[in-house]
Each structure stands twice: as structure tokens, then as C-alpha cells.
Amino acid sequence: MYRPQNLRIPGPTFVPQAVLAASARPLINHRGPEFAALLAALTRALQDFLRTEHDVLLLTASGSGGMEAAIANTLSSGDKALVFSCGAFGERFAAIAKSYGVDARRVDVPYGRAVDPELVRDELAKEKGKEGAKAVLVTHNETSTGVLNPVKDIATVVRDSGKLFLVDSVSGAGCSELEIDEWGIDVCITASQKAWGAPPGAAMVTMSPRAWKAYEKSNLPKSYFDLAAYKAALEKAQTPATPAVTVFIALQESLRLMAEEGLEAIIRRHQNLARATRRGLQAVNLQLFADERHASPAVTAFRPPARVDARNLIRILRDDHDTIVAGGQGKMEGQLVRVAHLGFVTLQDIVSFFSALELTLRDLNQPVEPGVAISATLRAYAEGASPPAARPAARAAARPPADAVATRR
Amino acid sequence: MYRPQNLRIPGPTFVPQAVLAASARPLINHRGPEFAALLAALTRALQDFLRTEHDVLLLTASGSGGMEAAIANTLSSGDKALVFSCGAFGERFAAIAKSYGVDARRVDVPYGRAVDPELVRDELAKEKGKEGAKAVLVTHNETSTGVLNPVKDIATVVRDSGKLFLVDSVSGAGCSELEIDEWGIDVCITASQKAWGAPPGAAMVTMSPRAWKAYEKSNLPKSYFDLAAYKAALEKAQTPATPAVTVFIALQESLRLMAEEGLEAIIRRHQNLARATRRGLQAVNLQLFADERHASPAVTAFRPPARVDARNLIRILRDDHDTIVAGGQGKMEGQLVRVAHLGFVTLQDIVSFFSALELTLRDLNQPVEPGVAISATLRAYAEGASPPAARPAARAAARPPADAVATRR
Numbered sequence: 001m002y003r004p005q006n007l008r009i010p011g012p013t014f015v016p017q018a019v020l021a022a023s024a025r026p027l028i029n030h031r032g033p034e035f036a037a038l039l040a041a042l043t044r045a046l047q048d049f050l051r052t053e054h055d056v057l058l059l060t061a062s063g064s065g066g067m068e069a070a071i072a073n074t075l076s077s078g079d080k081a082l083v084f085s086c087g088a089f090g091e092r093f094a095a096i097a098k099s100y101g102v103d104a105r106r107v108d109v110p111y112g113r114a115v116d117p118e119l120v121r122d123e124l125a126k127e128k129g130k131e132g133a134k135a136v137l138v139t140h141n142e143t144s145t146g147v148l149n150p151v152k153d154i155a156t157v158v159r160d161s162g163k164l165f166l167v168d169s170v171s172g173a174g175c176s177e178l179e180i181d182e183w184g185i186d187v188c189i190t191a192s193q194k195a196w197g198a199p200p201g202a203a204m205v206t207m208s209p210r211a212w213k214a215y216e217k218s219n220l221p222k223s224y225f226d227l228a229a230y231k232a233a234l235e236k237a238q239t240p241a242t243p244a245v246t247v248f249i250a251l252q253e254s255l256r257l258m259a260e261e262g263l264e265a266i267i268r269r270h271q272n273l274a275r276a277t278r279r280g281l282q283a284v285n286l287q288l289f290a291d292e293r294h295a296s297p298a299v300t301a302f303r304p305p306a307r308v309d310a311r312n313l314i315r316i317l318r319d320d321h322d323t324i325v326a327g328g329q330g331k332m333e334g335q336l337v338r339v340a341h342l343g344f345v346t347l348q349d350i351v352s353f354f355s356a357l358e359l360t361l362r363d364l365n366q367p368v369e370p371g372v373a374i375s376a377t378l379r380a381y382a383e384g385a386s387p388p389a390a391r392p393a394a395r396a397a398a399r400p401p402a403d404a405v406a407t408r409r
Numbered sequence: 410m411y412r413p414q415n416l417r418i419p420g421p422t423f424v425p426q427a428v429l430a431a432s433a434r435p436l437i438n439h440r441g442p443e444f445a446a447l448l449a450a451l452t453r454a455l456q457d458f459l460r461t462e463h464d465v466l467l468l469t470a471s472g473s474g475g476m477e478a479a480i481a482n483t484l485s486s487g488d489k490a491l492v493f494s495c496g497a498f499g500e501r502f503a504a505i506a507k508s509y510g511v512d513a514r515r516v517d518v519p520y521g522r523a524v525d526p527e528l529v530r531d532e533l534a535k536e537k538g539k540e541g542a543k544a545v546l547v548t549h550n551e552t553s554t555g556v557l558n559p560v561k562d563i564a565t566v567v568r569d570s571g572k573l574f575l576v577d578s579v580s581g582a583g584c585s586e587l588e589i590d591e592w593g594i595d596v597c598i599t600a601s602q603k604a605w606g607a608p609p610g611a612a613m614v615t616m617s618p619r620a621w622k623a624y625e626k627s628n629l630p631k632s633y634f635d636l637a638a639y640k641a642a643l644e645k646a647q648t649p650a651t652p653a654v655t656v657f658i659a660l661q662e663s664l665r666l667m668a669e670e671g672l673e674a675i676i677r678r679h680q681n682l683a684r685a686t687r688r689g690l691q692a693v694n695l696q697l698f699a700d701e702r703h704a705s706p707a708v709t710a711f712r713p714p715a716r717v718d719a720r721n722l723i724r725i726l727r728d729d730h731d732t733i734v735a736g737g738q739g740k741m742e743g744q745l746v747r748v749a750h751l752g753f754v755t756l757q758d759i760v761s762f763f764s765a766l767e768l769t770l771r772d773l774n775q776p777v778e779p780g781v782a783i784s785a786t787l788r789a790y791a792e793g794a795s796p797p798a799a800r801p802a803a804r805a806a807a808r809p810p811a812d813a814v815a816t817r818r
Contacts, residue, residue: 005435012436012654023655024433026414027421027608029733060610062469064650065633072630099632193651199436201469201610201653221481221630223508224474241473242602244610244653245421246432324438 006352009326010143010171010299012193012200013343015250016257019198023250030245036237038252043234045255049263050173050188052180052206057230059203060244063170063191066203068096069225070166070187073207074214075135077101082123082133082163084115084154088144088329093137093168100220105133111145111332112301114294117153124161134214135164141172144329146290146301146338148176155183164214170194170203174258175270175342176297186211192247195266195298197254197343201247207231257344270297272384273341273350276377280354283376284361284368289336298342301328303335305366310337316363321356347381415761418735419552419580419708421602421609422752424659425666428607432659439654445646447661452643454664458672459582459597461589461615466639468612469653472579472600475612477505478634479575479596482616483623484544486510491532491542491572493524493563497553497738502546502577509629514542520554520741521710523703526562533570543623544573544595550581553738555699555710555747557585564592573623579603579612583667584679584751585706595620601656604675604707606663606752610656616640666753679706681793682750682759685786689763692785693770693777698745707751710737712744714775719746725772730765756790 007014015023028034039058046056059065075081081102083094086109097104107123109115115138127133136158140151151167158165166187169178173188174195180188186208193200207215207227215228229240258266274297278288281302289301304310310327311334317323328336339353354373361368416423424432437443448467455465468474484490490511492503495518506513516532518524524547536542545567549560560576567574575596578587582597583604589597595617602609616624616636624637638649667675683706687697690711698710713719719736720743726732737745748762763782770777 005437007436007438009438009440011651012439015436020433020435024429026429027416027424027602028414029416029418029735030421030609031418031735032727032733060469060471060653061474061633062650062652065470068633096632099635100630191651193436199653199655200439200651201656221509223505224470224477224634226508241471242420242600242609243471244469244608244656245602246608246655247610247653318441324441326438326440 003322006323006349006356008339008349008353009324010194010338010340010342011191013195013197013340014345014349015197015199016254016344018257019250019254022253023199023246025246025249027245030242031238035245038248039234039237039239042248042252042255045252045259046204049255049258050180050190050206051178051182054180054206054208055231055234057205057207057227057234058239058243058248059205059225059230060201060239060241061203062200063189063194063203064092064096065225066170066189066191066205067093067168069203069205069227070189071097071100071102072218072220072222072225073227074164074166074187074211074218075100075102076217076219078103079135080105080131080133081135081137082107083137084120085109085139086113086115086145086147086149087111087139087142089142089168089170090139093139097137104137112147112289113291114147115149115154117150117157120154121157124157124163133163135166136161137166138168140167140169140178141176141296141298143171143299144332146296146299147294148172148296150294152177152179152183155185159184164210171298171342174266176267180206192251195343196251196258198251199247201244202251267297270341272381273345273347274300275384276347276381277339277341277350279380280350280373280377284358284366284373299338299340301336301338304337305361305364308364309334313337313360313364316360317356320363321360323353323356350377412731415732415758415765417748417758417762418733419603419747419749419751420600422604422606422749423754423758424606424608425663425753427666428659428663431662432608432655434655434658436654439651440647444654447657448643448646448648451657451661451664454661454668455613458664458667459589459599459615460587460591463589463615463617464640464643466614466616466636466643467648467652467657468614468634468639469610469648469650470612471609472577472598472603472612473501473505474634475579475598475600475614476502476577478612478614478636479598480506480509480511481627481629481631481634482636483573483575483596483620483627484509484511485626485628487512488544489514489540489542490544490546491516492546493529494518494548495522495524495554495556495558496520496548496551498551498577498579499548502548506546513546521556521698522700523556524558524563526559526566529563530566533566533572542572544575545570546575547577549576549578549587550585550705550707552580552708553741555705555708556703557581557705559703561586561588561592564594568593573619580707580751583675585676589615601660604752605660605667607660608656610653611660676706679750681790682754682756683709684793685756685790686748686750686759688789689759689782689786693767693775693782708747708749710745710747713746714770714773717773718743722746722769722773725769726765729772730769732762732765759786
């Protein structure tokens with residue numbers, strides 16, 4: 001039986017048919033002119049989306065590999081680093097640093113809360129006069145709890161301290177505001193299978209001039225993740241080792257689709273869908289996990305109903321409704337459900353999710369009137385997509401003048 | 410204009426349409442039951458092809474990433490290692506070890522020659538009484554020169570020494586004899602885009618029980634390439650970080666096609682096509698680069714005609730004949746042409762290559778009678794594929810008895 005899945009996990013995200021088809025093109029020589037053109041175009045497109053003129057280096061790895069590259073290329077053994085963590089991926093960032101002998105001190109914020117820029121300021125103030133941290137590490141979008149950290153404000157604090165600023169934006173870039181150059185982010189990591197809607201296999205790492213200076217002093221071993229080798233190879237439009245060619249081709253196609261929509265529209269769509277999702281969940285009395293002021297545009301975490309194991313709810317969604325969501329990670333296992341609205345996601349996907357969730361809740365003997373969550377979702381989306389008062393004017397403004405249309409033809 | 414390429418580089422190799430189509434299936438949850446079944450089946454199939462019961466761990470990386478994992482998981486900083494090198498990939502193996510602070514001593518064999526097991530014996534004998542190397546590192550198939558090292562015989566010598574044996578078989582596994590368990594190889598690396606005929610993005614690393622003992626003592630930093638994390642995740646049929654799902658799915662499909670042919674037949678096909686290629690090249694007076702006794706089944710390197718820059722020949726093959734071959738690497742740039750017969754390659758691909766080469770040689774004012782190389786190739790292939798005398802008997806033996814056919818229906 002044909003049973004398409006509604007893949008609502010925070011990566012791998014749904015990959016459009018056009019992107020899948022691109023990934024299935026015949027292989028090409030990774031040392032030839034076609035790949036050179038591909039890599040140059042990809043790099044330029046990523047710089048545009050990441051709002052940076054820094055180097056953007058494409059690794060054949062998952063986002064975790066990119067996080068490792070960020071650390072191994074800028075720090076040395078024994079260096080101190082401050083890691084602000086509010087979930088599993090903050091913990092992972094610290095663990096990677098520690099595995100390389102970096103003296104990483106983790107400052108934890110309770111799960112579901114965001115990292116407060118004032119906390120960062122206080123922790124940095126404690127270091128005055130001491131040989132303090134060389135770098136500050138922060139997760140942009142904490143996928144495990146559904147929190148978007150205020151990186152813009154944190155960046156202001158970190159910039160004042162003069163320390164290196166390493167940001168894991170694996171699941172934040174491409175779906176939320178991120179101004180790498182303007183905010184002064186030295187190293188930023190993202191990955192193909194998140195907002196970019198391509199298959200997993202490519203990690204992207206940006207390096208500022210300051211990061212390259214840190215590279216010169218870094219003594220951590222690096223070979224596969226040696227970013228200077230990537231930069232040197234990029235000057236010949238190549239990669240040091242064989243890249244995941246089909247993933248790169250797919251990524252180029254997904255970036256093309258994203259460019260058609262435009263980054264601002266993409267960010268607005270994510271905000272709208274995230275808010276609509278939260279309203280739908282609240283309409284069926286499910287408790288949101290994250291502080292709403294810092295709710296993630298990529299993924300929403302919620303508690304299962306009382307006396308329901310999240311794993312059971314997730315299993316019913318999957319087995320009976322072909323709707324694939326994520327559970328809690330680490331110590332949150334069984335206690336959280338995470339539904340993603342990341343990448344090429346539409347209102348229809350969210351409505352489909354809620355149709356599955358409403359029926360699942362009834363299976364679990366929860367008092368749910370069918371359609372309640374969906375109605376709330378649609379209402380919230382309609383409000384966010386175009387406020388009724390502003391609508392006619394906005395439409396008129398969006399319509400190109402007649403001669404512009406003529407020119408386009 | 411429709412201009413299909415004849416991709417004759419030693420990886421990425423040609424990927425069959427069925428494998429490309431598999432790679433373009435909708436994405437799945439890498440933490441769900443479908444991926445679990447895929448990873449378990451892939452691991453089992455790879456163990457079969459690699460003739461091992463050791464752990465086979467699938468990394469999202471190129472082969473170079475797998476080589477780094479082999480080193481980072483078994484050695485410590487300051488450990489001595491002996492690297493026998495006969496080309497660019499032997500040099501890379503040593504360079505990776507050195508980047509991790511391993512005291513890697515490289516024993517070089519001239520390009521085009523194989524590593525003699527007696528050389529390995531002599532070098533190991535020199536270490537008697539001293540604190541010698543902890544590991545011996547060897548390239549199985551040296552892609553840069555077209556040499557297949559006699560790993561079976563080298564293994565005998567290494568086994569006697571009690572040292573760890575790390576083998577880069579990135580381009581050797583799946584196209585040549587390789588008995589990981591029987592020969593006593595502790596760590597072996599291969600990669601999806603070589604003999605396996607899948608897109609690049611997956612590296613496979615095997616770990617023997619002895620290698621796991623070495624892991625316990627290894628102090629090199631590792632996180633993304635920490636093989637113990639892969640082993641622990643594999644017990645739950647997962648990977649530690651997001652895997653290149655579409656590449657894994659493609660690899661399963663290509664392994665299915667390979668299982669239909671059978672490993673022995675695949676190895677024989679590679680030997681036949683490699684020999685046929687050498688005979689074709691010799692028929693147009695091109696000089697083979699590698700010692701024929703150790704000629705690679707994966708790739709054949711040859712010198713361009715006198716006073717012809719290899720890059721020029723390669724460019725004409727590409728631009729005028731859509732035939733993509735590789736050049737010399739490193740110090741051999743401009744001096745070598747390398748044509749691959751690796752993976753899902755047929756006699757027709759080789760004939761097509763020679764039709765392009767013959768015309769290219771004429772363009773370069775070389776005296777070549779059209780068809781000469783192709784005739785020699787076909788003759789050599791016919792001899793190797795089934796010696797005339799043995800043919801009828803072999804055919805009879807290959808035909809299954811009537812009841813077997815009935816059963817299969």
C-alpha cells in the first residue's frame with residue numbers, strides 16, 4: 001500500500017522531489033570543471049544565505065563533524081572555553097571540546113529556557129583579571145528542547161569581551177535571523193539536512209579572519225577536518241578529499257528553490273508555522289516545553305498528556321498515521337514529543353500532523369474534539385501570514401508594475 | 410545536446426540507474442525502524458563482502474576520513490608506526506598519522522612498483538631489540554599509480570611481528586581478493602564511491618578484537634570518528650550523528666546488485682577488464698606505468714606519448730569525447746593518465762574508452778590505425794573471460810539442473 005510519510009523530525013527534513021531528482025543525476029568527476037562550477041556556485045549561494053563574506057567551507061560530514069572542525073581549527077589543548085548550554089546539543093558542543101583536551105566549562109541553563117545574554121555577561125565578568133576563556137561556544141537553535149537562543153544579543157556581549165565566538169547553528173541557519181558578519185560570529189556551523197532541505201552528508205563551516213588567526217596558533221590535531229586544506233582546495237574549486245557529490249548537487253538545487261522564495265519570506269514562514277503549531281498544541285491542552293519568548297522556528301517540543309509515555313504517542317503517530325516525529329533526547333527520553341516545521345514545510349504538512357495527532361490523542365483516551373487543533377492552527381496561521389487590515393495594501397505592493405511583468409517575459 | 414559521460418576515474422565510479430533511483434527515495438527518520446533495518450542489513454552485507462566477522466562501522470565521510478579513524482582509534486601520540494608507501498595514498502596515510510603526533514616512518518617504494526613483503530620483513534627485522542613500531546600501515550590498491558600491493562603476503566610477515574596491521578583498501582575492497590579475518594587485518598578502510606558503485610559519502614572501517622584492545626590504550630582525540638561510539642550506536646542499529654541516509658540507501662542497492670553477480674565473478678571481471686585495458690594501451694604503443702606483476706584491477710596508469718602533456722590528452726578525451734579519466738597526482742601531474750575499470754564497469758565501457766582514445770591520439774598526430782586498441786582489448790578479454798578450450802564445459806557446469814530452475818520459479 002502507498003503510505004507516504006509526513007516526516008516531521010528536525011532533520012533529515014523533507015527533501016522536495018526536484019532536489020531528490022537532482023541528487024540522482026549521474027556522477028561527475030570531483031576534480032573536473034562541472035564540479036568546480038558547482039562548488040563555486042554553492043559557496044557563493046551559502047555566503048548569501050548566511051549573510052557573510054567569510055570563507056564557507058563544505059565538509060562531507062554531519063553537523064557534529066562541523067562542530068568538531070570549529071573546535072579543532074581554532075583552539076589548542078588546555079585552552080579554556082565557555083560553553084553556554086540549554087540542551088543536548090550544547091552538551092555535545094562541550095563534550096567535543098573536552099574530547100580534544102580543551103578545558104571547556106559548561107554553563108547550563110535549565111532545559112526549555114534560553115541562554116540569557118546577561119548570564120553570558122556575568123560569566124565573562126567573572127573572568128576579568130584571570131586567564132580566561134579563549135572562546136565562547138553557543139548553540140543557536142537547540143533542537144533537543146525547541147529553543148532559539150538570542151544569538152544577536154549574546155554576540156554583542158561576546159564581541160565586547162574580544163573572545164572568539166563559535167556558534168552551532170546547525171538547525172538555526174536558513175530558518176531564522178542570522179547575520180554572521182554583522183553580529184561578529186567567528187565560526188558558524190550548519191548542515192545540509194536541516195533548513196536547507198537537502199539529504200544529510202554535507203556540513204558547512206564559516207571562518208572569519210579572526211578565526212583564521214586563531215587557526216595559526218591552534219595545536220589540535222586535524223587532517224580530515226583541517227579547514228586550511230579546504231580553503232586551499234577551494235581556491236582550485238575542489239575539496240581535499242572526495243566530497244559527497246550527490247548531496248552537494250542536491251544542496252545546490254534546494255538553495256535554488258530557497259532563493260526563489262527568498263530568505264526573509266522563509267524566515268517569516270517558519271515563524272508563522274511554528275506559532276501555528278504551538279497554538280494547535282495548546283488547543284488540545286498539550287503543554288509547550290520551551291519558553292515561548294524563545295520558541296524555535298524549527299521545532300516545537302511538547303509534553304505528552306499526563307500518564308502518557310511520549311514514546312507510546314510517537315509510536316501510534318508513526319504506525320497508524322505515518323507521521324514521524326521525534327522524542328526527547330538523553331534525560332528527556334519518554335517525556336517529550338518534538339514536531340519539526342523545518343525546511344520545505346507547508347501549512348498542509350502541519351495540518352496533516354494535527355489530523356494525525358488528534359486521532360492519536362483519542363486513541364489514548366484523551367478528550368479531544370476532532371478539528372480543534374486544526375482550527376486553532378489555521379486561525380493562528382491566517383493571522384500571522386497577513387494581518388487582515390494590512391492585507392489589501394500588502395497585495396498591491398507585492399504586485400509588480402505592468403512594465404516589470406513585461407520585462408520578465 | 411545529450412552527451413552522456415564515460416566516467417573512467419577511480420572514484421566516484423559509475424553509479425547504476427537503479428542505485429541512483431534508490432538514493433532519490435524520500436528521506437526517512439535515521440532513528441526509526443526503517444533505518445535500523447537498513448543499517449543492520451548493510452553491515453551484514455559488508456561483512457560478507459569484506460570476508461570478516463569483525464565490526465564494520467559506517468562513517469559519513471570520504472575514505473580519507475576512514476583512514477583518519479583507523480589511526481585515531483588505535484594509536485597514541487608518540488607511538489611509532491611504519492608506513493609502506495608506493496604512491497600518493499601511502500603518503501597520505503603517513504601524513505594523517507603525523508598530523509596526530511604519531512611518529513610515522515615512511516618506507517618508500519618507487520612509484521609504479523609494489524611493496525615487497527621481503528622489504529617489510531627487513532624493516533621489521535631492523536626493529537628487533539628496540540622499541541619498535543606499534544603498527545604497520547599499508548595501502549592495498551594504490552590508486553595514484555595503479556599498483557595492487559600483495560597484502561596477503563605482507564600480512565603473513567606483519568602477523569609474525571605481532572604488530573597492528575592497518576590497511577587502506579579504499580579502492581581495493583570489492584574488486585580484488587581481500588580476506589580480512591584470514592589474513593589478520595586489524596583495521597581496514599574502504600569507501601562507497603569506489604568498487605561499491607554508490608555515491609561518495611560513506612566510509613567503512615573494520616575493527617578486529619586486537620584493534621579494540623589498542624583502542625583502550627589510544628590517547629588520540631576523537632569524537633566524530635570515535636569508533637566505540639559507532640559500535641555502541643550500532644547495537645541500537647543507529648549511528649552517533651546523522652548519517653548520509655541517501656548514500657546508505659544507495660549502497661544497499663549497489664550491494665544487492667553486487668551480490669547477484671557474486672564477489673568471485675566481480676573480482677574476475679575486474680582482472681579481465683584490467684588486462685584487456687593494458688593490452689589495448691600497449692597496442693597503441695602507450696607505456697604502462699605500473700609493474701605488470703602487481704597491476705591494479707581498479708585503475709591502469711600509462712604515460713602519454715612522447716612530447717605530449719598528459720593534461721592535454723585528458724582534456725581532449727573530455728571535451729571532444731565525453732570520456733573522463735584522471736591525471737597524475739602530486740609530482741606525477743602532467744606525466745600520467747589513469748583510466749579506471751572499477752565498480753560497475755563493462756567491456757563496453759572499455760571499448761568506448763578506446764574509441765575515444767584512438768581518436769584523441771590521432772588528434773595529437775600519433776600514428777594510430779583506428780580499431781587497433783579495440784581489437785587488442787577484445788582479444789585479451791575473450792581469452793580471459795573464458796579460455797576457448799574450457800568454454801563448453803564451463804557453460805554446461807554453469808547451467809543449473811532442470812529441477813533447480815523449477816524451484817527458482
